[in-house]
Amino acid sequence: MSSLSALQNKVQTLLSYLDQQIIGQPLLTQRMLIALLSDGHMLVEGPPGLAKTKAIKTLAELIEGNYQRIQFTPDLLPSDITGTEIYQQATGEFVLQKGPIFHNLILADEINRAPAKVQSALLEAMAEEQVTVGKHTLPLDRLFMVMATQNPIEQEGTYPLPEAQLDRFMMHVKIDYPDSASEKRILELVELEAKDQNDPIPELLSQEELFSARDEVLNLYLSEETKTYIVELVMATRQAEKYDETLARYIDYGVSPRATVALSRAARSLAWLKGQDFVSPEEVQAVVHDIFRHRLLVSFEAEANGQTPDTIIDQLLKLVPVI
Numbered sequence: 001m002s003s004l005s006a007l008q009n010k011v012q013t014l015l016s017y018l019d020q021q022i023i024g025q026p027l028l029t030q031r032m033l034i035a036l037l038s039d040g041h042m043l044v045e046g047p048p049g050l051a052k053t054k055a056i057k058t059l060a061e062l063i064e065g066n067y068q069r070i071q072f073t074p075d076l077l078p079s080d081i082t083g084t085e086i087y088q089q090a091t092g093e094f095v096l097q098k099g100p101i102f103h104n105l106i107l108a109d110e111i112n113r114a115p116a117k118v119q120s121a122l123l124e125a126m127a128e129e130q131v132t133v134g135k136h137t138l139p140l141d142r143l144f145m146v147m148a149t150q151n152p153i154e155q156e157g158t159y160p161l162p163e164a165q166l167d168r169f170m171m172h173v174k175i176d177y178p179d180s181a182s183e184k185r186i187l188e189l190v191e192l193e194a195k196d197q198n199d200p201i202p203e204l205l206s207q208e209e210l211f212s213a214r215d216e217v218l219n220l221y222l223s224e225e226t227k228t229y230i231v232e233l234v235m236a237t238r239q240a241e242k243y244d245e246t247l248a249r250y251i252d253y254g255v256s257p258r259a260t261v262a263l264s265r266a267a268r269s270l271a272w273l274k275g276q277d278f279v280s281p282e283e284v285q286a287v288v289h290d291i292f293r294h295r296l297l298v299s300f301e302a303e304a305n306g307q308t309p310d311t312i313i314d315q316l317l318k319l320v321p322v323i
Contacts, residue, residue, distance in 0.1 A: 004275050007213045011037075011273065013202050014062050022055045023185045024178025030273070031173045031290060032059055032147070036210070037217050037269040040170025040262065041126050041146040043111070043161075043294065048151055050175055056107045056147045064206045065104030065143050072114035078121035085134045096136055101125050104141055108148035112158040119165055122146065126168045143207050163297070170262045171287075172294035213272075220268045221278040225323040229281050230267070233288060234260045236320050237296055243319040250302035250312055255295040263291045281322045289313050 004012070011033065018029040028044065032055060035042040044052050053069065060067030070081060083099030100106070101122070108122060125131050129140050148169070150158075166172070178186065238254030240247045267283040274283075293309040302312065 005216065007209060007216060008272065008275055010203070010205060010209065011213060012275075014059075014205060015273070017062065017202050018055070018058060021058050021189075022051050023189060024182030025051060025055065025175055028052070028055055028173060028175050030270075031171055032056065033273060034266050034269040034287070035147070035170055036063075036145060037214055037272065038170060038262070038265040039145075039214060040265065041148070041168065042171045042173055043148045043150065043166070043169040044173050044175065045150050045152050046175035047177065050177070052147075052149045052175075053107060053109060056105060060105045062202060062205060063105070063143075063210065064204050065141075067105045067107070068100040068103035069107040069109060070100050071109050072111050072118070074113060074115065076114045076118050078118050079133075081118065081121050082125075082131050083133050085136075094134070096133060096138075098138075099131075099133075101131055102138075102140065104143045104145070106144075106146045108146055110151060111148040112150045112161055115159055116162065119159070119161060123162075123165045123168060126165075143210065166294045167256050167258055169294060171266065171290040173290050174293075217265070217268050217272045220272055220276075222264065222268065223278070226267075226279055226281060226284065227264070229320070229323045230260060230263050230284055232320050232323070233284070233316060234263070236316050237292065240316075244315070247312065247315055247319070250299055250305075250307050251296065252299045253297040255292050259291055259295050263288060266291055285317060288317065 015029060015033055018032070019026055022029050028050075031042060034040075036059070046052060057067060057069070079099065081099050081101050083097050083102070085094040086097045087093075088095050111119065111122075121131075125140060125144070126146055129144060131138050131140060146169075150161075234255055234257075236243060236254075237251060240251050240254075263284060264279075266287040267279050270283045270287055271279045276283075289310055292313050296309040296312060298307060298309055298312060302308075
């Protein structure tokens with residue numbers, strides 16, 4: 001274990017503050033910082049009222065940058081996200097009016113309520129870090145993160161996300177209701193907020209500090225054995241018959257090469273957050289469900305037998321030996 005760098009101390013302070021504000025959701029707050037440190041996007045799934053919106057808004061208040069919430073609805077148009085060209089009668093020219101996508105932190109609320117053409121506009125931004133409006137193709141800021149939410153309860157009037165777009169999300173995080181102790185703390189926090197007795201906000205993390213932290217994460221030591229373990233987990237989703245014939249029938253398609261990169265970066269970010277100077281298989285195992293669950297396509301037989309991507313990943317972790 002190494003001594004913490006100044007940046008690690010600062011980011012851990014931010015994480016502690018987030019946990020004080022977003023009570024009962026330590027997984028969500030930690031995964032948000034992992035995505036931020038890994039330069040990735042995340043999809044959050046959970047029942048309404050679990051502070052998903054408040055979480056990213058609070059994170060945005062702790063970072064030098066701007067935040068925008070986009071409410072996805074069935075009547076949303078791509079131009080509502082990307083912007084459009086507006087005719088100026090005085091000059092006789094079209095002027096580009098930028099849309100809300102041109103911000104640093106984006107909350108795509110209930111993303112599965114918008115049709116495919118709107119989702120594809122967001123996909124270009126996530127995949128290529130640029131936006132096309134009319135004849136203009138504009139780059140996005142270096143700091144650009146999308147946190148999309150979807151409600152697992154109410155599925156009427158929703159549009160399933162295409163596999164190509166799902167693959168662009170580094171992580172798919174599932175959250176659930178807090179326990180009774182956390183629920184009581186939520187009540188107490190609401191009372192304090194009503195009395196304007198909030199915890200002092202920590203010092204802002206500048207964008208330069210964030211980019212430096214990302215460099216530190218990328219420089220974290222990843223042994224050949226741990227690299228091999230990551231690759232073996234990925235290959236097991238594509239060649240499950242090497243481990244178990246029944247498991248092979250449960251998987252229609254394994255995870256993509258993008259999952260390999262995402263698993264490595266997420267494990268590095270988690271190890272960095274924990275103050276380590278190396279990545280162990282423990283960090284890989286801790287984040288693998290969030291990296292694989294939206295990329296693993298299960299068969300009809302698996303669904304008929306009550307298997308989910310998460311239960312299949314659990315089996316893979318038991319079958320693939322740690323190097």
